[in-house]
Amino acid sequence: MENRVLKTLEFDKIRDMAATHCTSFAGRSYMEKLVPVSDFDEVVKLLEETDEGLSILRVRGNVPMGGISDIRPHAKRAQMGGMLSAYELMETANTIRASRNLRQFIEAIVADEDIEIPHFIAKKDAIPILTGLEHEINACIDDNAHVVDSASGSLRTIRQGLRMQEGRVREKLESYTRGKNAATMLSDAIVTIRNDRYVIPVKSEYRSHYRGVIHDMSSSGQTLFIEPDAVVQANNEIRRLKLQEQEEIEKILIDLSAKVQEVAHDLFTLVAILSEIDVILAKAKFGKAHKCTKPEVNNKGYIRLTKARHPLLSMEEAVANTIEFGKDITTIVITGPNTGGKTVTLKTVGLCTLMAQAGLPIPALDGSEVAVFDSIYADIGDEQSIEQSLSTFSSHMVNIVDILEKYDDRSLIIFDELGSGTDPQEGAALAISILDEVHGRGARVMATTHYPELKAYGYNRPGVANASVEFDVDTLSPTYRLLIGVPGRSNAFEISKRLGLQDRVIDRAKKFTGTDRGEVDSMILSLETSRVQSEKDAEETHDILLETDRLKRELEEKLAEFDNKKERMEEKAKEKAKKIIEDAKRESEAIISDLRAMRLNVGANVKEHELIEARKRLEGAAPAEAKKKAVKAKAAPRALQTGDEVKVLSYGQKGTLIDKVSDHEWIVQIGILKMKLNQSGLEFVKPEKEKKQYVSTSVAGRDTHVKMELDLRGERYEDAIFRTEKYLDDALLSNYHQVSIIHGKGTGALRQGIQQFLKNHSRVKTYRFGEASEGGHGVTVVELK
Template identity: 40%
Template sequence: MNKKALHTLEYDKIIDTLTEFAYSQAAKEQCRNLLPMTDLEAINTAQRQTDDALLRIFKKGSLSFSGIHPVSASLKRLEIGGSLSMSEFLQISSLLEVAKRAKNFSRMDLTDEKKDSLDDMFEVLEPLTPLNDEIKRCILSEDEVSDDASSTLRSIRRSIGGMNERIRTQMNKVMNQANGSGYLQDAVITMRDGRYCLPVRAEAKNQVPGMIHDQSSSGSTLFIEPAAVVNLNNELKELFLKEAKEIEVILADLSVKVYEYAALINDDYKILTTLDFIFAKAQLAKIHNGVAPIFNTNGRINIRKGRHPLLNPKKVVPIDVMLGDTFDLLIVTGPNTGGKTVSLKTVGLFTLMGQAGLHIPANDRSELAVFEDVFADIGDEQSIEQNLSTFSSHMTNIVSILKHANEKSFVLFDELCAGTDPTEGAALAISILSRLHERGIRTMATTHYSEIKVFALSTDGVENACCEFSVETLSPTYRLLIGIPGKSNAFAISGKLGLAPDLIEDAKSRITESEANFEDLLSDLEHSRLTIEKEQAEINSYKREIASLKQRLEQKQERIESSRDKILKEANEQALAILKEAKDLADESIRNFNKFGQIHAPASEMEKERTKLRKKMSDTQAQLSKKKNDNVPNHRAPKKLRIGDSVKVLSMNLTGTVHTLPNAKGDLYVQMGILRSLVNINDLVLLEEDTSPTSKKYAKTSAGKIKMSKSASVSTEINLIGKTTDEAIALLDKYLDDAYLAHLSSVRIVHGKGTGALRAAVQKHLKRQKYIKSFHLGEFGEGDAGVTIAEFK
């Protein structure tokens, strides 16, 4: 892959961003050396690794590789029999800590049990916990060994502490005597060459017997080791030497232990740096919202909603690009600053990124081809300094491309053959493109030349594309349209900017008839395209609306059929009951009249029996009428609902309160005790007044009015999520008082799961309330562990 194209397509900027995500120097070096590959299997493996790392990041969070240090030099020293320094031990310990962290990260449960391409690397990692614990037990810092490293070291340091105490005691005696005589410059004890000394005035040096170790820069102060502590200092020196020797022994023993695992430590280092590199690619894919492209060796490119990774993701306009299927040469036209160069660079950069194992910022199922080389001649099309030297520079590059490109190459030209006479430049550009087309080389080029547009229209395997431009707003839309040549908007733009109409007409008269007809054809094509797009959008809207209506109709039909079966069943059961009752009544009546006939009962008795039958029929008819009224078959849906209104849910035969206002479809949430359900407004009846026994009980008293008012305003639920413990308990305490006064049977306290601190505080508070009968965590459908249900006495 030639380096010029890598720089021209800004691949190096992508690599700079990638390097920032790596932790270790070795992984950063891998990032800097990352180049596009040409082997399809290697590319797919790299893409799969990036994809698997990205999936782990989404499911488990990021994995830090901070703490990886190079260990090859340290392991080489161990190999030749040397000992490691304390800093080297700490570096190895840090590496093992990263291995432990990565191992734990890999053990976190995934939603699926399938192995991915990274499992083998994670499994090979060896944290060597016993060895790491031994290093941390012995080494405290880069210049300190722990007392617990050995019993000998602990004993020596205990002796050093005792000796220091003896020396200081003796030094204090000498200092007090000398200071009382005025021999000392300062009443302090100092260290010189590891020995305790006193700062003595130069003129009094003979008054303080001892050894002179140093003097001040002015010579007025001498640092003398008193004779009384010389032997003690000597003994202290010997103890320090013993300590240093024991530390050497400890480091040597620890080095032997580390050497036993040198191969595993080296493997850990290589695996961790590789994982660091792979997860850096995944982090890059995450910030770009990238996907793994599908690769082929047929030269086919199909980018779906591609976004240039170096542009602002909030402003960049996605493009769709196809190449290499029915055509292998794509000509992109359009106005300046319309997005032609960006489209060109996007396709080229995606190819380089994909072949390097990096995800591309595009939609799923985007396809890229594997090319052995990518060539790009991209200059500044907006430069006003184009002259022969610029043309020569571009032509030199084009000659090189024609020499080295083959059918497995991808060639990109920006403003091909610009900077010279338009007629000659267009002819030369067509010849170059024809040669590449004949050789089957995938090519994408941008141009302003109308002759090249005609060439694309009249040549098989060559396709036009354009960057859309709005003449109304004088601004590009940056959309890339395949199959449509771009129209020159010079006259339209000039007119919008205020150029005199007679000048525009004069300019139009100076172009040839064929050129004018071609521009008119492009204009008609553009108008037709916009009309088709508008009609297609309307058709798609109608399709969505029809699909929605069909779905609603099917659901309604299912509900009707279900209701019909239920109604028929109930009707049959009721008819059977009525027939049975009628039969029983008829039998009883016949028996009575037979009895009356046998005993010659008076007419009054028979009339009394007939009146009894008539009353029973009237009562039955009244009950049926009442049931009919209670069913409210033609009730009117409430027009205006407010949160807190009392309603009856007909389908459930339950009463509750409005918890949310209806949405556009008429759906709203109704709280019915601890049950919160989504219902339609057509299934509700607004209750004008509370007819519950509680309301009747308290309606006649002032206290009753207060409690009824409280009952109407107190919700059956309180949400404490986001509150501190103190804030939550204060709100909960007042809420429980209000709910108890409102005679609610139970309440729902939402505290969330989180760390569990808020849940514990809520339940602790509930235990102290005398009017709380019981409480329990919510069950499935009630909020689980994020909710506590409390019941009042």
Template identity: 50%
Template sequence: MTRRVLHILEFDKVKEKVREKATSTLGKEMVDALTPMISIEEVELAQQETREGSIVLRLKGSVPLGGIRDIRKAIQRSRIGGMLSPQELLDISGVLSAGGRVKQFILQLAEEDESLPILNGLAQSIERLRPLEDEITQSIDDHGEVMDGASSQLRQIRNEIRQTESQVRERLERILRTSSYQKMLQEGIITIRNDRYVLPVKQEYRGSFGGIIHDQSASGATLFIEPEAVVSLNNRLRELFAREQREVEKVLLHLSGQVANHADPLIVNVESLARIDFIFAKAFYGESIKGTQPLLNEKGKIRLKKARHPLLSPETVVPIDVELGDHFTAMVVTGPNTGGKTVSLKTIGLLTLMAMSGLQIPSEEGSEISVFSQIHADIGDEQSIEQSLSTFSSHLTNIIKIIQSMDENSLILLDELGAGTDPSEGAALAIAILDHIIQRGAKVVATTHYSELKAYAYNRKQVINASVEFDVATLSPTYRLLVGVPGRSNAFAIAERLGLNREIIDLAKKQMSQEEMSVEKMIVSLEENRMTAEREREKAEGLRKELENMRNQLEKERQELEKEKNRILTNAEKEAAQAVAKARKEAEEVIAQLRKMALEEQTSIKEHRLIEAKKRLEAALPRFKKEPVHQRKGAEVKNNLLPGDDVMVYSLNQRGQILEEISSDEILVQIGLMKMKVNKADVGPVSTEKKPERNLLATIKGNREHIRPELDIRGDTIEDAIHSIDKYLDDAVISGLNQVSIIHGKGTGALRKGIQEYLKKHPQVKEFRLGVHGEGGSGVTVVKFN
């Protein structure tokens, strides 16, 4: 792409918006170098980068990118033996710290989301280099000063400096307190001149005070004199300062050498951080324009859904839909001036450039962009007074260059094609240019005023008409792009709207040729059909939304009914459990009584006693409405029962064994010590279903499946934390969890200690331990159950 095309389509302005989102000069440099790519593989990789950045922003909202600086020059100087300044070393330490934060941030996300391979690879390439970072931070403070602890020699020298300075001040303060000297002093203060401690002495006492003069005031009334009593101590200080400077240089040279030893991984770190900053700058920009990742192809197909120009206000811009390159090679856009034709043209070109640069585009999901080998544009009035070119000549010169350099995989955007000359000749030339471009296989979008091009697009299979909508009622454009409908001239409608005499308008219409009138009638018909279709579409959309609202309401009601049903079932289960318990107790009493009767009488139980006990047992059982399927089940199996088979007597809820068949409907069944006649329909094979108690436990477990495998108690007191943990461990055991994590944070360690003392005594806890790397470290306790 030529710089001229990038400028015309305002790609540089988009880059400036992206540049604002970068946090470092390195990231900004990469944005400055951003250009559209013509390889679909490179474009797909760039789009994947931006998509990964968008995923991170959606999950986290922000990225810890602070502290990234350009340390490449400092690294290069260290490689050739140069001594780095304290600030340069601090910058290197800051980059190492920033790299560690970014690496940890991305790797943690990559463990949770496998769709971040590019960011994960960049994070993996960052070397922590903790020893180098620690050595720098332990030697240089935040203000860029080499600290005493940088070396033992430096600490010793600075201790001597402080002691000597203390001696100098002590002697000078003694002079200040001496009455004979006080009248000679301009002020009773100690100051420094030329790195030596001095006193301000009045000019007239120059010969009486004694010592070395180092400076005087602007007026000459004050002399700054070093008394003889401190000359030797000041000399000692100068020597110590020189030794200090040499020792500081030794420290800086040592640290610079360490940087040189790690130059290669440092360069990799810088490049990786720059790339990460660049990726998130693209992602932040995509978020700011509500961008989406377009589908990509190499077939010259463009499909834009609700596309918006990214440099126009989202509140005022009118989205457009565009399709090109599938059924149509060319699009001819007509419509009034200031109606939005040029904006539509620029939107198509700019969004294509953005997509080919790895940026997201402001359009709906599912939009598609082709990767073109070239994009050419002739947009706007580029008349050059210096070259004595007319508007027509300027446009034609650009079009000639475009035709000479284009190929079959080019996208060509032409604004006001053929304008600036005789209308009939301009229209003929425009048609010829479009035909030539189409024959070469390139994709073209052209705007024009010529009505001849409307008929041209209508009669060519590879060309489609489009127009920008104009509201005759308000005499203003709507800026909507209507694909498939040519634009009307609207001159007569506007004239009539403004109040021009009807007779004049009718006379003007007679001046138009029959062909022009036919074209205008065709356009009117198409526009009426379009408006009818639009109304129908809006009506259908309204019905769709109404149905959607009804569906949502029904779904809401269904959910409410489901909740009510679950509540009723829960209550029914409780009542049933109570009824079963009561029935079981009654049944046990009845059976015990029957056994006692049998033992007392030493014979078979009398029939009337059996009937009485049976009625009592039946009265004790809870009554539930039986489903028809249960009755059918008994009917189906009754003819298959044989003596010796184990059966369940439904009415007694007891197991028994068939002794003999009495009749076609009755059998004799042994139940414990009791023998009784029962109807065949009242018995069935022994069920192999699980006991109700187990089903109830499964229900309880099912209701607790939402228990999370971790509990966060950071900020709680020990008492509150233990209360929360006690309930949580019970829920976790019932839910079948084997292991859980308790997040208590690091802090002072008091909360962790209190929790672990409690866990030692908990009956369900098998063992516990602190978290390892990746589990939260000492800020997490991992608990396993028995």
């Protein structure tokens, strides 16, 4: 694209507006070089990148792009063997950190958000990982670009000595400021620095009292800044240590600069990618601020802009127009009066095309489409050149001649006031000839003109359409609405009449226009009336469609709300049932705890199997509705017989049929328990091979498996006894013969309490300490009956 065309269509202003949204100088420098491209695939990629940027801004609001500096000059100087300053190294580390933050941000979006951003992922993957260099720089230089003491052992030693020496000098000089004659002989009781040496301010008349080196005097000459002889050597030592400090700092900076040199190429790549991302996000922010959208693109010369606005006009003042041409119609000729908006319409089409080919969203509604052109040419405005002694007509013709030498069928050509600036008859003839030339070779053309001869241009040439900018005769002002298919008509008579010109003068003027002119104006007026009525009908139809869509959405929302309410009620009912069951189980546990307490404290004669039976009875006391949901009985595959292995559906446990009590009841052995159960709650289980002795078996009413060991370390005595008793119940129900209780060694109190409890437990056969491989005296191995 020619720079003159970019300036004529004001693309440079759009670029400057977008550049204000960049967050880094590097990004702004990249944005300043932004130009439209003509490669179709590249345009598609640029627009997709901007659309991804809009998606990221929509879901996250902002992107962490802070801390990015243009470190390319730093990397270049390091590449040449130069030493970077602490500030330049700090900027390098900050830029690397910014790239790391951005990489993590994109990874988080991919993990957390349901959006597709393949171009951002590709750029993230291409960012060089230089975290090692970042950490090395940060270990030596702080956020204020100051080399820290820990940068090297030598620097720490030098600075420690320097601080001690400075402290001694200040202490010595402060003794002068506190002396009995200080108030008389010193201008101020302070210690200050001149020429990097500590001095005191002495009144000039008392300088002989403080023998030493004079380093400076006040502007009035009344105060001398003297370094007393007593601190000269100490100040010399401070000077020597500062030189050593500077030498050590230079060594550190040279070492870090050499490490920057090693990855200089990667730093160039890093800055380029960060700048590209900054530019993409700036385009997206510009589009969001100006309510722009991503257009569809094609390489067939077709343009359809829906409610397009000129982006340099305020959204409140700009009139949106729908413009479509490039398929059957490849040339549009706009006629009408001045200040009607013809030039703005031309610039809107040209500028939207340039913006799209630069990857910028366009100020039009969704669904708009633009073509990718190899070249765009524009001849707009009064380009009269006094320096070149060219008239307005000559200036336009110079541009037009240049366009006619370069254009082809993949060009968009924009002519403003074609043929103006010369004799109207000759200018009209030239305009028609030029339009025939560019239209005949397949270029897409938009032109404006004043000449009435061109009003009929589109009626006898295929692929050409007339258009005009609407004018409101009642208000004597243009509406700026583009009317495609309707040529502009003269409004001079109507305007003159409204302004008070006498009717007889207007009637006499109409006679001079001729019959043909009057018929053409009547035809144009009829077309305008039909166009207005058609647009009115279209708007009413559109409103009806919008109302229909609104009603449909409301119905869908109410249906969704009903479904959600139904689901919430079902969940609430389930939660209520679950709570009832849990309350019943807690009640059962409380009853069992009370029974155990009676046995331990009162010595009640309560058998262990009776306790287990009580728990099962209480669990079975759950609400009928909950049990109905939990138990899904299945018909036995065959008639049950004594000795069959069955599954008790209500407990989820396996048992053996001992005896049949009646037609519908059986005595079932479940572990150590014998229970009378209804046949409908039993399910035949096919015999299996004998399982290993120690298998984790699911406990009735539980979702977890009982482990072979119980860990009581850290428990209080009462809690440990309660957990041990409950654990032994579960182990017995799981048919375990041997379990381990881990109590630790400690003071031995918990071990003794546990073993005393085991000694009195009716279902414990024997117990012993664990072997060395089992945990030794920190574990008690229990054998169950």
